[in-house]
Amino acid sequence: xxxxxxxxxxxxxxxxxxxxxxxxxxxxxxxxxxxxxxxxxxxxxxxxxxxxxxxxxxxxxxxxxxxxxxxxxxxxxxxxxxxxxxxxxxxxxxxxxxxxxxxxxxxxxxxxxxxxxxxxxxxxxxxxxxxxxxxxxxxxxxxxxxxxxxxxxxxxxxxxxxxxxxxxxxxxxxxxxxxxxxxxxxxxxxxxxxxxxxxxxxxxxxxxxxxxxxxxxxxxxxxxxxxxxxxxxxxxxxxxxxxxxxxxxxxxxxxxxxxxxxxxxxxxxxxxxxxxxxxxxxxxxxxxxxxxxxxxxxxxxxx
Numbered sequence: 001x002x003x004x005x006x007x008x009x010x011x012x013x014x015x016x017x018x019x020x021x022x023x024x025x026x027x028x029x030x031x032x033x034x035x036x037x038x039x040x041x042x043x044x045x046x047x048x049x050x051x052x053x054x055x056x057x058x059x060x061x062x063x064x065x066x067x068x069x070x071x072x073x074x075x076x077x078x079x080x081x082x083x084x085x086x087x088x089x090x091x092x093x094x095x096x097x098x099x100x101x102x103x104x105x106x107x108x109x110x111x112x113x114x115x116x117x118x119x120x121x122x123x124x125x126x127x128x129x130x131x132x133x134x135x136x137x138x139x140x141x142x143x144x145x146x147x148x149x150x151x152x153x154x155x156x157x158x159x160x161x162x163x164x165x166x167x168x169x170x171x172x173x174x175x176x177x178x179x180x181x182x183x184x185x186x187x188x189x190x191x192x193x194x195x196x197x198x199x200x201x202x203x204x205x206x207x208x209x210x211x212x213x214x215x216x217x218x219x220x221x222x223x224x225x226x227x228x229x230x231x232x233x234x235x236x237x238x239x240x241x242x243x244x245x246x247x248x249x250x251x252x253x254x255x256x257x258x259x260x261x262x263x264x265x266x267x268x269x270x271x272x273x274x275x276x277x278x279x280x281x282x283x284x285x286x287x288x289x290x291x292x293x294x295x296x297x298x299x300x301x302x303x
Contacts (some may be wrong), residue, residue: 078105078246079186080103080186081099081190082186085247086160087186088113098193110250112257120300122154124146127264127268128161128268131168133204134266134267136201140201150194162179162244163175176241177211177217180238181217181221181234183239184221199223218231218232260274
């Protein structure tokens with residue numbers, strides 16, 4: 001299909017204007033402080049003989065204040081920074097960064113993002129399958145303006161990679177493999193996730209065709225800025241495939257947190273402040289209008 005990247009006419013963030021830079025920087029500082037404190041707590045617990053599979057509950061202060069999950073991280077657990085089955089991304093006016101959370105233990109229930117801590121900005125949730133052509137259409141149409149809102153600190157975006165189209169990949173399980181690759185990025189290079197998400201859709205192949213090889217996935221991800229050397233082995237070993245399948249099953253069965261719908265019935269599923277978007281996937285202005293309407297309806301987003 002013809003791919004394109006559209007932004008709004010002005011090229012600037014279009015939710016209601018506000019200056020959140022100082023607040024975002026303070027949140028980022030608190031995140032770093034909490035990460036240092038968490039590491040210290042872990043060292044103290046290990047000295048006291050507490051560790052291993054038993055795990056402990058740890059608080060994870062983030063750029064957008066996520067709620068925490070169990071700190072159990074066997075090799076088949078979920079990735080770091082996706083305790084909610086998604087990765088939350090915010091901005092400080094110049095750059096974007098991911099909220100840091102512990103890994104979700106195998107068999108554990110995800111812990112929803114605490115949206116009450118994000119009431120001063122627009123909250124966008126997107127459930128995607130990287131083989132979904134409609135997801136690619138929405139991404140090509142709206143990625144630039146969503147990224148501008150997030151970078152400016154006017155919005156957060158929480159991305160949930162799913163695997164529901166493996167049967168359309170000629171036995172290659174391309175849907176699952178792409179979602180696993182995204183999870184590897186979340187685990188080892190979370191601040192690059194938004195760029196990688198865009199890159200995966202930019203190289204999207206049609207359903208019923210052969211997908212990207214592991215080497216092609218690795219090259220694409222590295223070119224998008226995720227250069228951590230552990231990502232390659234994570235892709236080839238399919239480290240997070242069990243989690244991808246479990247998270248996909250949870251999304252399809254529901255209930256979805258922070259949503260006016262009970263479950264994912266198709267992709268993309270897009271939520272703005274909890275309200276599901278049912279408009280055009282190829283009209284950036286239509287999505288922008290929906291975001292503005294939800295901002296006014298919920299009283300979020302600033303002035």
